[in-house]
Amino acid sequence: MDFFNYKNGELFCEGVPAAKIAAEVGTACYVYSKATLLHHYRQVADSFKELNPTVCYSVKSNGNINLCKVLAEAGCGFDVTSGGELFRALAAGGDPKKMIYAGVGKTDDEIRDAINVGIAAFNIESEAEIENIDRIAGEMGKKAIGALRVNPDVDAKTHAKTTTGRKGNKFGVDIDRAETFFETYRNLKNLHVGGIHIHIGSPVYEVQPYIDAVAKVIELIDTLTGRGHKIEWLDLGGGFAVNYKTPDQALPVTEHAKALVPMLKGKPYKIALEPGRYISGNSGILLTKVLYRKVSGPKNFVIVDAGMNDLIRPTLYESYHHVWPVKPDAKNLFPDRNADRLPVDGEVVDVVGPICESGDYLAKDRSLPKTQRGDLLAVFTAGAYGFAMSSNYNNRPRIAEVLVDGSTYKIIRRRETYEDLVAAERI
Numbered sequence: 001m002d003f004f005n006y007k008n009g010e011l012f013c014e015g016v017p018a019a020k021i022a023a024e025v026g027t028a029c030y031v032y033s034k035a036t037l038l039h040h041y042r043q044v045a046d047s048f049k050e051l052n053p054t055v056c057y058s059v060k061s062n063g064n065i066n067l068c069k070v071l072a073e074a075g076c077g078f079d080v081t082s083g084g085e086l087f088r089a090l091a092a093g094g095d096p097k098k099m100i101y102a103g104v105g106k107t108d109d110e111i112r113d114a115i116n117v118g119i120a121a122f123n124i125e126s127e128a129e130i131e132n133i134d135r136i137a138g139e140m141g142k143k144a145i146g147a148l149r150v151n152p153d154v155d156a157k158t159h160a161k162t163t164t165g166r167k168g169n170k171f172g173v174d175i176d177r178a179e180t181f182f183e184t185y186r187n188l189k190n191l192h193v194g195g196i197h198i199h200i201g202s203p204v205y206e207v208q209p210y211i212d213a214v215a216k217v218i219e220l221i222d223t224l225t226g227r228g229h230k231i232e233w234l235d236l237g238g239g240f241a242v243n244y245k246t247p248d249q250a251l252p253v254t255e256h257a258k259a260l261v262p263m264l265k266g267k268p269y270k271i272a273l274e275p276g277r278y279i280s281g282n283s284g285i286l287l288t289k290v291l292y293r294k295v296s297g298p299k300n301f302v303i304v305d306a307g308m309n310d311l312i313r314p315t316l317y318e319s320y321h322h323v324w325p326v327k328p329d330a331k332n333l334f335p336d337r338n339a340d341r342l343p344v345d346g347e348v349v350d351v352v353g354p355i356c357e358s359g360d361y362l363a364k365d366r367s368l369p370k371t372q373r374g375d376l377l378a379v380f381t382a383g384a385y386g387f388a389m390s391s392n393y394n395n396r397p398r399i400a401e402v403l404v405d406g407s408t409y410k411i412i413r414r415r416e417t418y419e420d421l422v423a424a425e426r427i
């Protein structure tokens with residue numbers, strides 16, 4: 001569910017016509033819906049409410065301070081994975097006591113900063129890292145808190161580049177080494193390891209991989225408890241998928257909860273969750289304008305003003321993002337967004353950007369209503385890992401971000417200028 005709907009022949013974000021934003025802010029730009037963001041956060045919290053979970057929004061999916069602030073005010077915690085993300089989460093008013101810090105390569109400075117602000121816990125990914133955090137906390141005269149990230153070796157059936165819970169991935173400690181790990185680090189002076197963390201991949205479309213992973217960690221926690229280790233919390237990670245293509249492509253989080261809550265209800269440890277995409281994915285679109293049309297050999301190209309530097313997911317992961325005109329002709333004004341629905345009198349095109357690479361596309365061999373120069377297109381489900389993964393490649397200033405709240409909107413990140421492009425360079 002989201003609040004991007006066609007009304008009176010054109011696309012609206014909540015109560016604001018997308019075309020109005022394009023006219024006033026310019027294109028390309030990201031447009032987010034506050035109501036959609038909050039809806040998804042609350043849906044996660046409500047679905048798992050029997051477990052009273054700490055929901056830690058994964059800042060990496062979209063770290064704009066304004067979005068994080070909306071979530072912080074709603075009571076959400078944060079999953080951060082770098083000093084920069086920690087800085088953002090704090091700047092947004094996030095509560096450090098609801099922040100967890102993950103990542104295989106935390107630097108000493110990052111560890112120090114996180115200990116200083118009093119984050120709830122580090123998710124620890126290796127033996128070398130645990131020893132380092134213990135050492136740093138000792139030097140600071142403080143006590144750090146951590147969870148062991150275990151790699152449960154389950155197949156999340158996601159893209160090879162985004163699977164994280166299989167043997168051989170760089171993440172966590174193999175689950176069969178976890179017991180030895182806890183024994184080895186039983187008596188650390190400056191680091192209390194009281195939790196277990198998993199994150200199996202992203203996006204995950206099925207519930208079974210979660211069930212398999214959770215079953216394995218419940219068994220692990222039982223074993224550890226039997227050996228005298230007190231496990232106080234289990235962090236289930238994120239990864240819940242969203243509907244990129246059809247309205248029923250991804251399971252709603254309620255379905256994941258239906259399977260997982262009974263497995264975890266009544267356990268003597270707390271539960272944390274780290275969803276990113278599920279909260280921010282459907283909350284944003286990328287708004288872009290047709291610059292040119294071109295026929296080359298057998299191909300029709302629609303060349304737009306957004307490129308792979310703005311949204312890299314299609315070329316990086318072969319990801320599908322639904323694309324549709326902001327003002328479709330009457331025959332193509334469909335009430336729902338469903339990639340299986342073919343346009344009437346449409347054409348097959350590649351929607352490409354201005355970048356000097358053949359991999360610069362937003363959609364490939366896509367059936368779309370016919371468009372012409374100046375038409376606006378919406379690239380849907382672009383709120384997660386859209387702006388967050390954007391770059392200045394080809395020296396393109398990064399585009400503006402806009403947040404809609406009901407019938408008003410504000411620019412929450414201005415379009416970069418050419419001066420911004422060179423601002424950090426020294427001659």
Ligand SMILES: Cc1ncc(COP(=O)(O)O)c(C=O)c1O
Binds near residue numbers: 058061202240276384
């Ligand atoms: C440790 C960790 N937690 C949470 C997430 C969030 O994933 P998603 O945005 O798919 O929910 C990620 C990214 O995949 C991650 O690496």
Ligand SMILES: N[C@@H](CCCC[NH3+])C(=O)O
Binds near residue numbers: 202203
């Ligand atoms: N960045 C990815 C997924 C990886 C998330 C981080 N572990 C995406 O756009 O889908």
